[in-house]
Amino acid sequence: MYSDRINALPPYLFAAIDEARDELIAKGVDVIDLGVGDPDLPTHPHIVEAMQKAVCDPGTHQYPSYAGMPEFRKAAAEWCRKYKGIEIDPATEVLSLIGSKEAVAHIPLAFVNPGDVVLYTEPGYPVYKIGTLFAGGEPYPLPLKAENSFLPDLDSIPEDVLKKSRLFFFNYPNNPTAATADMAFFEKVVKFCKKHDIIAVHDNAYCQMAYDGYEAPSFLAAEGAMDIGMELYSHSKTYNMTGWRLGFAVGNKDLIKGLGKVKSNVDSGVFDAIQIAGIAALSSPQDCVNETNKIYEERRNALIEGLTAMGLEVKPPKATFYIWAPVPKGFTSILLEEAGIVATPGVGFGDAGEGYIRFALTKPVERIKEAVERMKKLQL
Numbered sequence: 001m002y003s004d005r006i007n008a009l010p011p012y013l014f015a016a017i018d019e020a021r022d023e024l025i026a027k028g029v030d031v032i033d034l035g036v037g038d039p040d041l042p043t044h045p046h047i048v049e050a051m052q053k054a055v056c057d058p059g060t061h062q063y064p065s066y067a068g069m070p071e072f073r074k075a076a077a078e079w080c081r082k083y084k085g086i087e088i089d090p091a092t093e094v095l096s097l098i099g100s101k102e103a104v105a106h107i108p109l110a111f112v113n114p115g116d117v118v119l120y121t122e123p124g125y126p127v128y129k130i131g132t133l134f135a136g137g138e139p140y141p142l143p144l145k146a147e148n149s150f151l152p153d154l155d156s157i158p159e160d161v162l163k164k165s166r167l168f169f170f171n172y173p174n175n176p177t178a179a180t181a182d183m184a185f186f187e188k189v190v191k192f193c194k195k196h197d198i199i200a201v202h203d204n205a206y207c208q209m210a211y212d213g214y215e216a217p218s219f220l221a222a223e224g225a226m227d228i229g230m231e232l233y234s235h236s237k238t239y240n241m242t243g244w245r246l247g248f249a250v251g252n253k254d255l256i257k258g259l260g261k262v263k264s265n266v267d268s269g270v271f272d273a274i275q276i277a278g279i280a281a282l283s284s285p286q287d288c289v290n291e292t293n294k295i296y297e298e299r300r301n302a303l304i305e306g307l308t309a310m311g312l313e314v315k316p317p318k319a320t321f322y323i324w325a326p327v328p329k330g331f332t333s334i335l336l337e338e339a340g341i342v343a344t345p346g347v348g349f350g351d352a353g354e355g356y357i358r359f360a361l362t363k364p365v366e367r368i369k370e371a372v373e374r375m376k377k378l379q380l
């Protein structure tokens with residue numbers, strides 16, 4: 001019944017975890033779910049109010065423009081200038097997105113021919129691989145290891161793979177490892193991509209979730225990056241807007257045009273009222289982001305304290321709302337069955353995630369403290 005493309009998809013590990021969790025809940029267990037990377041905090045009120053007003057205006061009810069409202073693209077470019085220090089032309093170098101996920105899935109369709117290799121970091125967001133497979137490309141994972149600070153070793157890629165490589169997906173601050181990258185790494189990526197004629201796609205979905213004064217840089221701020229790259233931004237995590245489906249791509253105008261060509265053939269843009277709410281998010285003072293980060297920081301500290309007390313080796317991450325911890329074999333099941341805590345086994349993000357677990361800081365600090373108390377009682 002299904003296409004070869006669908007039949008070739010790897011089994012969806014998260015569905016099995018959800019099933020096990022739901023079974024425990026049905027038995028009356030008080031489950032603490034730190035599995036999914038979906039903010040538990042509501043969208044900020046000024047954004048909701050902008051949407052309420054916009055949705056009542058019949059002018060927003062028709063098909064939106066493919067590239068995004070000029071005002072949205074202008075707000076996105078202005079945000080990039082203000083918070084990332086990059087100059088973007090709103091007319092040609094910005095594209096609205098229905099969340100960054102669709103861009104990750106559509107980018108290979110725009111640039112990858114069957115047999116072309118797509119490089120991506122692993123453990124990583126599963127769509128880099130799936131989008132590549134859907135386009136007939138060959139996924140080539142670059143393992144992220146603790147000894148390399150979870151940065152890929154670009155020098156390890158064999159020459160025959162490089163010859164066929166067309167695209168490189170990378171993501172810092174990183175899901176799931178919570179690692180960050182500095183400008184020196186981004187500059188290395190630019191040189192590497194230019195040398196081997198590879199398109200660079202930096203997925204910057206977590207750039208505003210940062211702590212201890214850390215500011216995540218833009219890849220496009222690296223010299224020459226605009227010649228070969230694009231960057232994906234998302235309202236989802238920054239403004240607690242995962243359900244709204246909004247983001248934007250910025251970068252080299254020919255790359256933006258290529259992605260736009262795919263999108264104009266498969267979707268019809270973002271609902272104008274959502275874009276108007278998105279403008280309110282981007283253009284208002286960013287205090288709401290700082291307040292949210294303070295909440296995550298408190299949760300992070302509570303969980304790190306607990307994991308450290310258990311003897312696990314974890315450093316407080318500077319960004320993202322994830323904790324990536326090396327754990328003994330079978331830990332995820334013990335955690336769920338004996339402590340009623342859901343977390344994601346690292347292998348769910350690719351083979352390179354084996355031996356790790358990812359906690360998402362998506363529950364109030366009291367629940368995280370409760371999780372810590374339960375974990376301390378485990379016999380490992």
Ligand SMILES: Cc1ncc(COP(=O)(O)O)c(C=O)c1O
Pocket residue numbers: 037098099100101102125171175203205233234235236242246247
């Ligand atoms: C690394 C990464 N990229 C992209 C996305 C997709 O985000 P959205 O489509 O909500 O913008 C996610 C979501 O979890 C993610 O973790």
